[in-house]
Amino acid sequence: MVPMDVVRLLDDYARGDFFLATAERTLHTSGVAAALTDTDEVGLSARVDAALAGADVPIAVGVLPFDSEAAGGTPGHLVLPERARFAGPPHPAVAGAPRRNLAQPVRMTPVPAPERHLDAVARAVAALRDRGLRKVVLARALDLEFDGEVGPEPILHNLVLDNPRGYTFAADLPSGRTLVGASPELLLSRTGGHVVSHPHAGSMPRSADPVTDAENGKALLSSRKDHIEHAVLTEAVVETLRPFCRKLDAPTVPDLVSTPTMWHLGTTVTGELVDRDVTALRLAAALHPTPAICGTPTESARGLVAELEPFERGYYAGAVGWVNAEGDGEWAVSIRCAEVAERSLRLYAGGGIVPDSEPRAELDETSAKFATLLRAMGLDSVSG
Numbered sequence: 001m002v003p004m005d006v007v008r009l010l011d012d013y014a015r016g017d018f019f020l021a022t023a024e025r026t027l028h029t030s031g032v033a034a035a036l037t038d039t040d041e042v043g044l045s046a047r048v049d050a051a052l053a054g055a056d057v058p059i060a061v062g063v064l065p066f067d068s069e070a071a072g073g074t075p076g077h078l079v080l081p082e083r084a085r086f087a088g089p090p091h092p093a094v095a096g097a098p099r100r101n102l103a104q105p106v107r108m109t110p111v112p113a114p115e116r117h118l119d120a121v122a123r124a125v126a127a128l129r130d131r132g133l134r135k136v137v138l139a140r141a142l143d144l145e146f147d148g149e150v151g152p153e154p155i156l157h158n159l160v161l162d163n164p165r166g167y168t169f170a171a172d173l174p175s176g177r178t179l180v181g182a183s184p185e186l187l188l189s190r191t192g193g194h195v196v197s198h199p200h201a202g203s204m205p206r207s208a209d210p211v212t213d214a215e216n217g218k219a220l221l222s223s224r225k226d227h228i229e230h231a232v233l234t235e236a237v238v239e240t241l242r243p244f245c246r247k248l249d250a251p252t253v254p255d256l257v258s259t260p261t262m263w264h265l266g267t268t269v270t271g272e273l274v275d276r277d278v279t280a281l282r283l284a285a286a287l288h289p290t291p292a293i294c295g296t297p298t299e300s301a302r303g304l305v306a307e308l309e310p311f312e313r314g315y316y317a318g319a320v321g322w323v324n325a326e327g328d329g330e331w332a333v334s335i336r337c338a339e340v341a342e343r344s345l346r347l348y349a350g351g352g353i354v355p356d357s358e359p360r361a362e363l364d365e366t367s368a369k370f371a372t373l374l375r376a377m378g379l380d381s382v383s384g
């Protein structure tokens with residue numbers, strides 16, 4: 001097989017396609033041979049297996065929502081494409097490629113207003129204590145409106161240039177909108193019997209000043225609050241994967257992970273499957289929603305999210321990825337992303353709240369997380 005040129009794959013991406021770039025490979029698919037949409041993720045996974053068995057192009061790509069049981073029922077949505085092409089990773093090949101220019105928005109509206117988010121965090125802290133939760137993840141949105149059409153293509157292009165690591169994606173949604181983003185976080189990958197998850201929790205912003213930047217990384221490594229937030233997550237991932245695995249390893253101390261905009265605590269969990277019939281999609285559905293984007297215990301946290309956030313998350317804080325006929329695949333947590341409509345965009349950013357969380361620091365953390373998308377759009381970070 002002639003290796004595909006990754007730059008061409010990126011240039012070929014157009015609204016409606018699927019694109020996922022990682023440090024190891026790039027995937028671009030186009031066309032729709034079959035589309036499967038279901039609010040039952042385990043059922044969806046079985047339907048995808050059946051469809052893949054007879055498919056000409058034996059891969060399925062798509063998205064899982066944050067909460068398929070939410071009012072309005074956002075379904076999981078997978079497509080068996082007409083064409084699928086893999087290439088090597090975009091970096092370093094794309095280094096030096098020119099950035100694309102985007103129109104400036106005519107309006108930027110935080111949802112809710114920053115003061116309301118501060119209030120929601122304070123209420124979340126109180127609810128954790130009153131209801132006995134260990135953690136909840138609260139998000140906010142930022143709406144950008146434009147005079148003319150804004151396509152996902154230039155945003156994806158700039159995100160790929162900006163993010164040498166992680167999972168940079170564009171996925172078509174059932175609404176015809178596009179989810180575009182650059183997530184640092186691997187929910188699950190499966191290669192043969194080998195599974196990997198790289199959950200993230202605990203955050204500090206990067207800084208342009210090298211001294212402050214190094215201090216922020218160090219502060220995160222020694223923050224008790226962030227280690228608690230992280231331990232809740234790792235425990236849940238290990239517990240969920242354990243029944244599927246005959247061997248499972250998770251280091252007891254997390255790593256310091258960096259993206260161009262954030263520092264995080266991350267733990268690489270690896271395992272060997274008992275049963276190779278369990279696909280990457282099935283495992284992703286079992287793990288999702290992790291405490292990285294929901295909380296612990298899951299159901300109470302999901303309820304608190306619905307009470308305190310004034311919007312539906314849709315496909316933000318869900319999962320994006322692919323699975324093939326062998327059951328291999330990779331699924332990233334769909335964060336650091338935006339939903340792109342014709343003339344508007346909704347960005348999302350959230351953070352884990354534990355009993356020691358400070359509202360102001362949590363608001364600032366979400367502002368820092370918006371920067372992944374804002375930078376790709378040629379905009380400065382928002383404050384507040």
Ligand SMILES: C=C(O[C@@H]1C=C(C(=O)O)C=C[C@H]1O)C(=O)O
Pocket residue numbers: 137139185200201202203264292293335336348349350351352353369
């Ligand atoms: C929820 C988000 O990020 C998640 C929350 C984190 C945290 O609370 O420290 C860290 C990484 C992500 O798992 C987001 O970016 O929107």
